[in-house]
Amino acid sequence: MPHPVVPREWFRNKEGLGLWEGRGKVVATGVGTSPTARRWDEKPETSMGALTILAIRKAIADAGIAPEEIDGLVLTPESTTGISKDPNTPPPPGWEKHFKMASFPQAGITRGDIDWLLLNMPELKNVKFMMNGPICMSVSFVAAAEAVARGLTKTCLVARGWHNLAGRYYVGVGASALNTASGRFKYSSIWGLPACGTTAMVFEEYCRKYGKSHDQMANFVVTSRRNGLMNPDGYYSQHRPEMITVEDYLTARWIAKPANIYDNDLPIMAALAVVFTTPERARDHKQKPVYILSHGQTRPESMGVVPTLEQWERSTDRMGRILYEGAGVGPDDLDFENMYDGFTLFHQFHLEGLRYAARGEKRGYALDLYETDISIEGPNPVSPSGGNNGNGRTRWWNHRDSILQLQGRSPSQIRKKAEIGVSGAPMPDSCDALIWSAKPPV
Template sequence: MDTGAAIAGLGITDVGKVYGRSARSFAAEAVRLAADDAGLGLADLDGLLVSAGITGGIGIDLAQDLGLTDLRLLTQMNAFGATAGAMVAHAAMAVMSGTASAVACVFADAPLRPGTSAGAAYGGRGGSAGEWHGLQGYAAAAGMRSVNAMYAMAARRHMETYGTTSEQFGAVAVGQRAWAAGNPRAQMREPITLEDHQASRWVAEPLHLLDCCLVSNGGVAVIVTSAERAAGLARPPAHVWGWGQGHPGQRMTRGSAFGLRTGAVTSGASAFKMAGITAADVDVCEIYDCYTYTVVITLEDYGFCAKGEGGAFAASGALGPGGSLPTNTGGGQLSGFYMWGFTPLAEAVIQARGEGGERQADRHDVVLASGNGGILAHHATLILSPHVKGS
């Protein structure tokens, strides 16, 4: 009986302000760690999927760095923050079709340099020599100087339309920081209060500093194989029950749902249907959190609360430790580390295995991991479980 695919190995390098190493070095180490975690040798891998971050520091020549030979699947993928989910889905399809039998999926990036700010590392539009070019230059001169500003524009629309407040965004930040206290890998583990959130400087109003994700150096990899094979390997499998993608392609014109609805609507529905579940069956959520606002709108679009009520849902305490829907249990990208979609994916695997230590959610039969890329333009969803699909 075909019981689908599973994640059999997870590798996470040192992450955060880790200097003096290249993205290639992080990527190679992450793959080695993931294979070792699964109880596999590198020679057992016959597939490799590569995702580079903002610096573009890795590509398919990673296979050579690792000495991988006779691969049956090798490619680089990019749907920005939605890449991790898309990679695992691609790897699962490869395994289920017989294209490959053990596929490593890896992300690595190293944008941080000693003495430079996270914002500078992520390339805010500074306008060289104080000049601005073309229509993008005009928009930047007007105030749209970074990705932060574009998300701020989306967040403000949500606030204007549904009455969402900055304090409700703050509840997401406070809850995730509380989770991060239980994650030894988290970059930010000191507790914060709503007052701290409100007092943190504006990055791009309405987004405070504590609404924004970290920037990290490091690498993460997972090994995808068949559920049958995973059962005989070293670690408890995280079975891949379902996946989906959503790319709304919204036109910026009258009637656009920009800032109000994301690809999570389509992506979530596809993943839930494939997994044979509904939102009510999800025990743990690992939601892509480039910003607190992204968590709010994504939870709405998945149907964990009604449209427009994501802010109130967060403010109710539902997402933090002890809440009804444990969300971003490792601190997410706001407080844990920023490895694009591999941050939620890695924590989803840890939670599905029941290896979260003091941050482990009591119930973890169904774990959701999301990815979001561009300015809410790309979305991917994975449903993971410690149980074989259909069991």
């Protein structure tokens, strides 16, 4: 059964809307994270669906509530590693012995599916509110925040699984291997840009404009990996605990210069679930409530095949203004920023749009900031979650960590007191972001 996607009118995608009406009315409490793997080994118990079920059960347990209390479920169905839209692609043989089947055969394998989850989680017997937050879990966080704030659900799960099948999903296979190009990617694929190519191009423009260099990214990449390796739930800490060095980064293989291999994230299998509820109900939850002060959206205004620096700066500037207006706070109130890094080279666009740790600068300061102490011990923690760069590709480590930081239980807890933080994803011109707070708004 198709479920609604988050309505556009819930988005805060323009300035002048004032304080967010849901400010102080919704909190996050329980968090559940699945184990990770590099690729699916085709066992039912390690499928993306199974990991999502596991994450949901852990989130409910973490919140210290009964599954019957859950009355809402918001899910992001897609991964960048390819959602199946083919209703004729069968699941692996024997799949039906392990899971009840939803109408879409790839549900739980390459596609998140609310019906499939509910069929296979009989304990979620009271879910009445169901919604999809497409493309990115950030959208689902926003949808759930609005839904709780609007009274459509009292205790809502936000969930998202990532899959990565055996083999390579876009390099030299499928459409990339053809001698023709069709569909919307034909304007870019014939030029052979890898996924990081667009970001590298705008980063190059940034460096040229502000007189910066790719080498200045090294401390950000190393610090992010360090932060990620503190997280026992992250892919790298579980499977590749070796630390990257500045030399590794500076001598790395180019993919699309100025993006090297460590400017790209690693696709993995993983799932996250978070419990959203009202402050009143959160009193009975085991974990400290984390308030959502505001959220904001940007969507591409790009008129060409690739965006420009000007467009990304305009877009991230607007995001900063929308978020702060809705939350009633400003850049100086942020104790950390956990914006997306799923290409490392665009993190600074998000950061500068928020004016995080700016000392009067508007733009072009982030790479200098990266060369200062941006560790969790320092005065300006940058990406304390470690993000995708430190944990593997999910687009949600940053949100997860924002909640944990403000609950005081992040594995990479910042040393200064964490009271307000921000996280958002994915792209600088296509982003959903939230400002989180350890305390209710005054």
